[in-house]
Amino acid sequence: MSLPRRIIKETERLVSDPVPGISAIPHDDNLRYFDVLIEGPTQSPYEGGLFKLELFLPDDYPMMAPKVRFLTKIYHPNIDRLGRICLDVLKSNWSPALQIRTLLLSIQALLASPNPDDPLANDVAEEWKKNENTAIETAKEWTRKYATEKS
Amino acid sequence: MAASYNDDDDSIYLQESDEEPFEYDDDDDDDDAGESEFLRHDSVGDCDPGSAANPTPSPAATGPSKSLSAYPANNPIDPIDFQVDILIKANQDTDSSLNYIDHTGYKSFTLNSFIYTVLFNAIDDIKSILNIPFNQALLLLVYFNWNTDSLLDNYYNLDIIKNRSFILNLRLNFTSLHNNKISLLKDSKFCSICCNYQSKFYFLPCNHNYFCINCLRKYIKNKILDNLFIINCPELNCPYLFKLSDLNNLFLISKAKKPITLLYLQKIAKSYIQLKKDYSYCPAPDCNSVIQNINPNLTHDHSLFSFSSALLSSIDSKTIQNLNIDLPIFTCYNNHNYCFNCRLESHFPCPCYISKLWVNKCKDDSETANWINVNTKECPKCISSIEKNGGCNHMTCYKCFHQFCWICLGPWASHGSSYYQCNRYNEDDSKGARDKKEISKKLLKKYIHFFDRFQTHEISIKQDFKIFKTMEKTINNLQIKTGNSYIDFDFLKDSIQILIQARNVLKWSYCLSYYLTPESNGFLIYEQNQSVFMNSIEDLSKLFEIKEYKQILKRKSNFIENTRFVSDRQKKLIEVVQDGLKTNFLSFKDINTPSGDSSNTKTKTKA
Ligand SMILES: [Zn+2]
Ligand SMILES: [Zn+2]
Ligand SMILES: [Zn+2]
Ligand SMILES: [Zn+2]
Ligand SMILES: [Zn+2]
Ligand SMILES: [Zn+2]
Numbered sequence: 003m004s005l006p007r008r009i010i011k012e013t014e015r016l017v018s019d020p021v022p023g024i025s026a027i028p029h030d031d032n033l034r035y036f037d038v039l040i041e042g043p044t045q046s047p048y049e050g051g052l053f054k055l056e057l058f059l060p061d062d063y064p065m066m067a068p069k070v071r072f073l074t075k076i077y078h079p080n081i082d083r084l085g086r087i088c089l090d091v092l093k094s095n096w097s098p099a100l101q102i103r104t105l106l107l108s109i110q111a112l113l114a115s116p117n118p119d120d121p122l123a124n125d126v127a128e129e130w131k132k133n134e135n136t137a138i139e140t141a142k143e144w145t146r147k148y149a150t151e152k153s
Numbered sequence: 154m155a156a157s158y159n160d161d162d163d164s165i166y167l168q169e170s171d172e173e174p175f176e177y178d179d180d181d182d183d184d185d186a187g188e189s190e191f192l193r194h195d196s197v198g199d200c201d202p203g204s205a206a207n208p209t210p211s212p213a214a215t216g217p218s219k220s221l222s223a224y225p226a227n228n229p230i231d232p233i234d235f236q237v238d239i240l241i242k243a244n245q246d247t248d249s250s251l252n253y254i255d256h257t258g259y260k261s262f263t264l265n266s267f268i269y270t271v272l273f274n275a276i277d278d279i280k281s282i283l284n285i286p287f288n289q290a291l292l293l294l295v296y297f298n299w300n301t302d303s304l305l306d307n308y309y310n311l312d313i314i315k316n317r318s319f320i321l322n323l324r325l326n327f328t329s330l331h332n333n334k335i336s337l338l339k340d341s342k343f344c345s346i347c348c349n350y351q352s353k354f355y356f357l358p359c360n361h362n363y364f365c366i367n368c369l370r371k372y373i374k375n376k377i378l379d380n381l382f383i384i385n386c387p388e389l390n391c392p393y394l395f396k397l398s399d400l401n402n403l404f405l406i407s408k409a410k411k412p413i414t415l416l417y418l419q420k421i422a423k424s425y426i427q428l429k430k431d432y433s434y435c436p437a438p439d440c441n442s443v444i445q446n447i448n449p450n451l452t453h454d455h456s457l458f459s460f461s462s463a464l465l466s467s468i469d470s471k472t473i474q475n476l477n478i479d480l481p482i483f484t485c486y487n488n489h490n491y492c493f494n495c496r497l498e499s500h501f502p503c504p505c506y507i508s509k510l511w512v513n514k515c516k517d518d519s520e521t522a523n524w525i526n527v528n529t530k531e532c533p534k535c536i537s538s539i540e541k542n543g544g545c546n547h548m549t550c551y552k553c554f555h556q557f558c559w560i561c562l563g564p565w566a567s568h569g570s571s572y573y574q575c576n577r578y579n580e581d582d583s584k585g586a587r588d589k590k591e592i593s594k595k596l597l598k599k600y601i602h603f604f605d606r607f608q609t610h611e612i613s614i615k616q617d618f619k620i621f622k623t624m625e626k627t628i629n630n631l632q633i634k635t636g637n638s639y640i641d642f643d644f645l646k647d648s649i650q651i652l653i654q655a656r657n658v659l660k661w662s663y664c665l666s667y668y669l670t671p672e673s674n675g676f677l678i679y680e681q682n683q684s685v686f687m688n689s690i691e692d693l694s695k696l697f698e699i700k701e702y703k704q705i706l707k708r709k710s711n712f713i714e715n716t717r718f719v720s721d722r723q724k725k726l727i728e729v730v731q732d733g734l735k736t737n738f739l740s741f742k743d744i745n746t747p748s749g750d751s752s753n754t755k756t757k758t759k760a
Contacts, residue, residue, distance in 0.1 A: 008348040064346060065375045098346045098372055099364075099387045 005033050008064060012102050024106045026057060034059040038070070038106065042149065043114040047141035048076070051149030055085075055109070057102065067096035068105060077137070077144040079118040079127035087112070088122035259483035259493065264441040265415075268422045271445075275299065275425075283308060288396045289327045291421075293320075295382045299425050322392045333357060333399055335366055344368055346387065355403060359393040361386050370403055377417050380424060435485035436496045442485035446493060480505070502730040503661045507741070511664040515604065533562045544613035544620070544656070545694035560609055568688060576666065576683055578602045603667040610660035613694070614653055620697055621649045634702045644709060648693065648716040655690050655719045659683070662726065668741050675729070675738030682729050686722040693719050 013033065016026050023041040028034070038055040042048025054073040060066050070092065072085035080088040091100060091108050121127030130137040262270070279290040279301065296319055297304040311317040333356060341350040344365035351365035364372070364387055373395060376384045386393035397414055404413035426432040426443060435442035480501055481493035491498060495505035497512060532539050532548075534555040539548060546559040547568075556565040561575045568575055578599050620627075628642040635641075662683050669676055693715040699705055733739030 006347065008346065011348040062371075062375070065371050094381075097385075097387045097389055098368065099389055 006063075009033065009059060016103060021103050021107060024103075024110060026102060026106060034063075036102070040106065040110050040113070042145060043110060046114045047138045048078075048113045048145050048149070051145035052151070053113075053149055057106075059102075064098040064100075067092050067100075068102060070105070070109065075144060075148040077126060077141040078113065079116050079121045079123055079130045079137075080112055082123045086122065088120060258447055259481075260445040260447045261435075261483070261486040262443040262445070263486055264419055264422060264443055267426075267443040268418050272418070272422050272425060275301065279304065286327055288398070289323060291397070292323055292383060292394060295421060295424075296323075298428050323394065325392065326394050326396075333402055335402060346372070355399075357386055357393055359386050359388070359391050361388040361391055361393070366403060373400065373403065374413060377413070377420055380420055382417070382421055382424070433493055433496070435487070435489050436491050437485070437487070437489040440485060440487050440489055442487055442489070444483050444485060444493065446481070499657060500661045500664075501658050502727045503665050504734070507668050508661065508664060511607075511667065514600070515607075530559065530562065533557055533564075544617040544652075545691055545698060546609065546613065547691045547695050560606055568691075574680065574684060576606065576663070576687065577680060578666070578671075600667060603663045606663040607660050610656050610663075614656045614660065617649060617653045617656060617694070617697075621653060624649055631702050631705065635706060637706065641706070641709075644712050644716070645705075648712050649697065651716050651719055652690065652693050652697070655686070655693075655723050658723050658726065659687055659690055662686075662730075665730065670740050673733075673738060673740050675733040675736075679726075679729050679733060679739060682722070682726045686719075686726045689715065689719045689722045 013028055020026075023043070024039070026036045026038045028036050036057040036059075038057050040053045040055060042051035042053065051074075053076060056071050056073055058069045060069060070087060072081055072087065074085075076085075082088075087109060089108060089112055091097075091105060116130065118127040118130035121130075126137070129140070275294060276287060276290045279285070279294060280287055282305070283290065283293075285293075293304055293308070294301070297307070307313065307316045308320060311320060335353060335355050338352045338354060341352045342354060342365075343349075343363065344351045344354075345363045346368035347365060349365070351367070353366045354362055354364070355366045355369055356362050369387070372387050373384055376382075384395040385391060386395075397417070400414045400417055401412075422443075423434075426434060431446040433444045433446075434440075435444060480499070482490055482499045482501075483493050484490055492500060492505060492508075495509050497505070497508050500508040503511070530539055531537065532550040532553065532555055534557070535550060535553040537550060537552045539550060547556065547565050548559045549556050557563065558565055558568055558575055563575065624646055628639060628645060631637070631642050632639055666680070666683070669679070693712075696708060696712055696715060699708060730739065
């Protein structure tokens, strides 16, 4: 099946005019499957980290939201152990007028401002609300441990 | 449903529609005709604005947004009222009666007649109370989950921020009536959703006019299929809400196919039914009947019935024992009988929770029980293979003429006597059991004993049902052969229906037998009644094996007597159970722990 023009256009633009701090590159053998890298926003506990995600465009994209998941372990109240993300634009607030680039920007913004009141990872959210400083320390530690190149 | 996103195909999302999915019509002849007819229609609903409560907007309502004061005091005509009306009427079933009340206090509708009456009445109420257009009332009701009180409390009282923004936006959306239309452009334009150059666009008053109509259709249909009925313009944060008229414009009604507007209303109706306790669907596959509980005395404690197997272990046995079995059985528009509470088939004399428990158990144990051979058994005397082809369980071997019981394979002669217990499971067997493994083996044996009976009668019902289905034909034949009148054979129809119903009660009584405590005082009485009931059923069933027409007429009084006897015994059995459960003469054992057999741990992990 040929790739819809919409996806071609978006991919072209992602490559030619990338969003600062974000890269999304489609697989050669599956142009609906993207390797995504997001830099941790400055002034956040994720600063200095480079987070790997996978993004998949379902058959009915853009009517349906892309499927996105963190592959790098991350300590965040809205991201669970499996890397699933609790973000409104990925669910009910998705609109076909949104794009991959706007979606990834929203995810980056979520890293900058975690929302423990709408949690996906309950234990993390609890810690975040009870003892924010400890939670931020843990998030920094996880960033160092899992999201920085060692070699 | 997951239509692939295809750039080139205009009609992909309207697979059920014509090749020409929409027509662009430059002159509006059709619309004008519609409007004048609409006026006629609307004069019925809105002729008396004075009588309706017509509160002036409070200052709070006009406060935050100036433009709101412009919201029309005099409603412009809302053409959708007419369109919907026609739409529903066109799709209404041909039956002359719109709905049907059965003997148990349940009212049954077709889905479309439900939309036309219940749903539209609710919308009309709000429409006239608030003096707002039909569409606005519809969206308000959807937003407030069809809770009219909360809607009216909140409509002018805009303290709750979340509600306020919705209500204000909704009012804004209805300040002027737009005449949105599909436009065919001379030069094609870039669609920002499919990224193609397209020539068919739908112009929205919010001026977000860069979505081609195919993309808009896909977008809207996706929302509806997702049960989202408040549909904004796809542009991010745009407050424009799609109206029924937009849906009608975008998905032009074609006579033969199911219009999207109807799908939209049907989906809304289904969400309404799910929200309201006194409404339910008929669970039969492909039956769109809606059931309303119209008897206020028939309020059942739903919390007790909507259990899961995980929850069940927390119900204490006293609660269970106190439950009676006044079952809320309804008959739907298409004559299906179901229980309003647990949505199973009619399951007298079993209480809902026991029935559900049983059904789940049977599902889980179906493999274990599969070895039960349902269609052929061997004659206990001469060991010839006997195939069963009627509903009756009183068998006569075709070879040695030995009469035996299909279920227990015991001689039939002793079944009539009171000491013979075809239905009894010998509990003594399990008393000697020492270790757990042995207990579980015994439990399985007990289960299979009752399941066998349950299943046998289920199969018998199917066979009896075949007799019922061909009864009309049979009677016609009898009439021709005997020269008697049709009425002379009417008893056959009554008999077969009562037989089927009685078998169903008997069938479910085995489920009850499995869960009842055999030690309780009432159990023996119950079992005896069950036994007498079973014999009465088999006696009646046997009569239906008579094929000789003269014999049938000769035995007419037997038919009538046996039928009456079956009815009496059925009534008696149900009474015994009802009274027994009320007085604790009958009680349940091992509800929480039909443990031992591994299948039950499976249920728990599933839940
Ligand atoms: Zn388009
Ligand atoms: Zn808009
Ligand atoms: Zn039905
Ligand atoms: Zn029930
Ligand atoms: Zn025999
Ligand atoms: Zn028997």
